Amino acid sequence: AQKVTQAQTEISVVEKEDVTLDCVYETRDTTYYLFWYKQPPSGELVFLIRRNSFDEQNEISGRYSWNFQKSTSSFNFTITASQVVDSAVYFCALSGDNTDKLIFGTGTRLQVFP
Amino acid sequence: NAGVTQTPKFRVLKTGQSMTLLCAQDMNHEYMYWYRQDPGMGLRLIHYSVGEGTTAKGEVPDGYNVSRLKKQNFLLGLESAAPSQTSVYFCASAEIDRGLKETQYFGPGTRLLVL
Numbered sequence: 001a002q003k004v005t006q007a008q009t010e011i012s013v014v015e016k017e018d019v020t021l022d023c024v025y026e027t028r029d030t031t032y033y034l035f036w037y038k039q040p041p042s043g044e045l046v047f048l049i050r051r052n053s054f055d056e057q058n059e060i061s062g063r064y065s066w067n068f069q070k071s072t073s074s075f076n077f078t079i080t081a082s083q084v085v086d087s088a089v090y091f092c093a094l095s096g097d098n099t100d101k102l103i104f105g106t107g108t109r110l111q112v113f114p
Numbered sequence: 115n116a117g118v119t120q121t122p123k124f125r126v127l128k129t130g131q132s133m134t135l136l137c138a139q140d141m142n143h144e145y146m147y148w149y150r151q152d153p154g155m156g157l158r159l160i161h162y163s164v165g166e167g168t169t170a171k172g173e174v175p176d177g178y179n180v181s182r183l184k185k186q187n188f189l190l191g192l193e194s195a196a197p198s199q200t201s202v203y204f205c206a207s208a209e210i211d212r213g214l215k216e217t218q219y220f221g222p223g224t225r226l227l228v229l
Binding site: 009035037043044045047050091100101102104105106107 | 145147154155156157158159162164170172173202204206217218219220221222223
């Protein structure tokens with residue numbers, strides 16, 4: 001069975017703080033894909049990143065960085081120097097190589113206060 | 115290039131009424147999906163399609179039907195709406211390139227309220 005756990009339901013920070021959103025996954029597939037999506041208050045789902053299981057390099061994109069650790073089955077997302085515009089619900093998702101389905105976590109609501 | 119579009123954006127139904135949600139994509143993607151999003155539950159897959167003329171059940175298919183008559187369109191039908199189907203519905207599409215799973219891109223969502 002595949003499962004994604006985002007244990008943090010809601011996080012509140014003050015602008016310019018760093019914040020890490022946790023994602024833990026379960027899968028029996030040897031090849032799999034991990035994703036992060038952002039859902040701002042307007043409601044649409046915005047793709048942020050995709051990581052293949054055979055590529056454990058961490059990635060940085062501006063203020064965003066992702067830490068993929070197969071040993072702990074985690075794919076955590078860090079926002080450095082958070083801004084009010086980062087306020088959104090963030091979803092981690094998993095897709096195994098033997099399935100056509102994308103399994104979502106329950107999401108973490110991030111509120112960044114000025 | 116509009117990406118993934120959904121029609122309508124918002125709808126109110128009475129219990130027992132029927133309706134069809136339309137999803138269209140202009141990216142020539144093979145795969146299309148319908149999800150529902152409920153508070154505290156993330157997104158759950160209703161049905162999906164791996165190509166024109168094919169459909170398959172997802173995690174929560176009961177009460178819904180789908181059709182993929184054209185590659186660019188994926189229809190989600192509610193034959194007899196129930197209050198439990200009040201939700202936000204998202205459509206997504208994806209390409210599968212030489213076995214490497216590609217990213218799913220989502221439409222803007224349809225808010226459905228069943229009274």
